[in-house]
Amino acid sequence: MSKKKKSQPKPTSPGKPAKKKKGKDPPSGKTIAENRKARHNYELLEKLECGLVLHGSEVKSLRNGKLSLGEAYVRFHRGELWLVNADISEYRQANLWNHDPKRMRKLLVNKRELERLGEKATAGGLTIIPLRAYFTARGIVKIMVAVARGKKTHDKRQNLKTQEARRQIDRQMKAGNRR
Secondary structure (H helix, E strand, O other): OOOOOOOOOOOOOOOOOOOOOOOOOOOOOEEEEEOOOHHHHEEEEEEEEEEEOOOHHHHHHHHOOOEEOOOOEEEEEOOEEEEEOOEEOOOHHHHHHOOOOOOOEEEEOOHHHHHHHHHHHHOOOEEEEEEEEEEOOOOOEEEEEEEEEEOOHHHHHHHHHHHHHHHHHHHHHHHHHHO
16 A cells, blocks of 8 residues: 655745846846947947857857957848958967958847838938947857947037036035035
């Protein structure tokens, strides 16, 4: 006579985080490169996360942090998005199988997002620029791109004035709190 044990539900591990909704939180992970001048030179209208098609030596180079987005931009070519002028330095140990540092790299985007970006990019005065490249938690390289409008010089000056005014107000508030 054997006793039957009732099946009990398996306990969930306390270390597992709850699933997050996609697109709500800013991307986390190891930042490879950031286009710092983009926020100064452009008014960012809409951001989008894209995948990137890479060769093996490029991934190795990115793990070493060898990426420059300073002169890079995104272009529509034959119905696809391409990252142009992003400089991924050669990986020294790859020797013969190395990549071209300035080659065009295909961006991976959902079809609906691609059409929406295409409509916005063809509108007058708008461009698509890369903001940040990073590794996800799974080790996949992603690029954050933005639809942007170029700022004029007087816009840049106005932004600097408002930032300086904010800083002075913050300093005075801190000085007032100390007394």
